[in-house]
Amino acid sequence: MSEEKKVEKIVGIKGMNDILPEQSALWELFENTVQSVLKSYGFQQMRTPIVEATPLFARGLGAVTDIVEKEMYSFEDVMNGDKLTLRPENTAGIVRAALEHNITYDGPKRVWYNGPMFRHEKPQRGRYRQFHQVGAEALGFAGPDIDAELIAMCQRLWDDLGLVNVRLELNSIGDANERNLHRTELIAYFEKHKELLDAEALRRLYSNPLRILDTKNPSLQELVNNAPKLLDFLGEESKAHFEGVQSILRHNSIPFTINPRLVRGLDYYNRTVFEWVTDELGAQGTVCAGGRYDSLFTIFGGKHTPACGFAMGVERLLELMKLNGDAEHVSGCDVYLVHQGKQAQMQSFVLGERLRDAGLDVVLHCASATGIGSFKSQMKKADASGAAFAVIIGEDEAAAETVTVKSLRADDFANNQTSVPFDTAVDYLVDQIVGVDHDESQCENPNHIHIHH
Structure with missing residues (x-):
């Protein structure tokens, strides 16, 4: 069996960058x-x-x-x-x-x-x-x-x-007439010192002599500093x-x-x-x-x-x-929704939409190629998202119609979580997030609440 021909990768053009x-x-x-x-x-x-x-x-x-x-x-x-x-x-x-x-x-x-x-x-x-x-x-x-x-x-x-x-x-x-007078004097000045000009300055001498004043060549600095000044014209x-x-x-x-x-x-x-x-x-x-x-x-x-x-x-x-x-203070989302089980997934979708209606940025955990993932792996994703809070809905929460809210940015990370009734979760989270940092000035929508961690 012949080996499959390797497909050559196409890469971006040099100097034209992707923004990830x-x-x-x-x-x-x-x-x-x-x-x-x-x-x-x-x-x-x-x-x-x-x-x-x-x-x-x-x-x-x-x-x-x-x-x-x-x-x-x-x-x-x-x-x-x-x-x-x-x-x-x-x-x-x-x-x-x-x-x-x-x-x-x-x-x-x-x-x-x-x-x-x-x-x-x-x-x-x-x-x-x-x-x-x-x-x-x-x-x-x-x-x-x-x-x-x-x-x-x-x-x-x-x-x-x-x-x-x-x-x-x-x-x-x-204005143009003043620059023309200055240009004449400038050319005459540089012509007297032609032997000191570099190749770029010589190229610009008659076409665009004003740009010689902008040279970065250290050996030309004294010459340029003593050149006629446009302000005088x-x-x-x-x-x-x-x-x-x-x-x-x-x-x-x-x-x-x-x-x-x-x-x-x-x-x-x-x-x-x-x-x-x-x-x-x-x-x-x-x-x-x-x-x-x-x-x-x-x-x-x-x-x-x-x-x-x-x-x-x-x-x-x-x-x-x-x-x-x-760059360290740019926020991610406000809430990351973690869930396990069919009913919990359905409730997460409902809660996600309600939170967005209230103006929060929400990421709902969705299945990857390897599946939905354990609570532990989902919590890692929640922390990496930059979210202020993780909202956890498992089978127990779904049955009791509650959610577990965990602060991801609190000093006492391990113990900072609380159980909240499902129907009051939106109000609770809005209050918590407004308490962290309510900054409407960065938002196009004045009703949108967004935080910077």
Whole structure:
């Protein structure tokens, strides 16, 4: 008999990661917190396709950028020949959709998004080929107040997530005419020191010299520090706008540092730019970046529409949450139902539905390939689930119409259990769980009770 041919396993694409069940609770905590904070500022969620026409990014991001030159996942649709790209960022898509559906016809709009982006680069900690961003875009707002509001919204999110080692860096890159004056001086300055430039700086010298200021090459730091500063080229309007942002931040006790080397590699930014950075993630220290992009609507063929926004890297922020210990405090379910016997199983189903009606998260033990399992094995599953309580229904409980409630998180684990009549079990458990920690703020449903152990 010939040996069966071994089936080759198919594995995931490098840099595109699976989010496993034990990891998803932290993602949900983050996403629920984001949604709560953004909603409290009047931002509405907007969802755009993952695939867009390639010219959208080539025009919006600028042809001479790392993203367009080296990082985009682009392909031709074999059905009709369209040139398509997996989105490397989402501001361009938001503006495209805003123009296509004319959403600012009746006034400015605050929108936000959450989803995967794609860039072909070397995967490393905090930087992946499929990564996730949360972003907010304020469309149609011209004043410095909206810039400051976006920054304040980020600060509130860090506070709600318990992140403390994140600091704000701020700069203004002025308007196009001011950048052009600065660009001329910058090129002239670097030309005088051409022999000191590395290959990357030489490549950018005439195409995108502003990005040389963002170099991480240690040997170029002194040269860059002495380069002409864009802040010195700002006109009165740009200066007033930048001072307006700073004034609101100071008045609201939001600390910041002005970083004159903070620039943007994308062509559509102007005036305010900002980054939230940390020293806890090594080289990938920027967790959120944003700024003003008043020209993007006109670049895409629309009428002039001032706008400002930001995008934050979800994976990097989750890493920070883990470093702060938040991953240890993400709850599992509230109740795990353990049962043995046919009648007990039927009663467990009934009780499970009643508990869910009361707003609790409940896991009902179900049979695996090897069967329903003993009480001991079920209790191990209950403890591993992260539940606050196990509710046990055996043949004796079923006959007596009672349940045994056991606290899985109490200090006196071995003795902390009690018998409760079946018909009062829901009220008893709700009272117990509310007593542990009633936190409605993390829930979309205000009637939903959920605990964090």
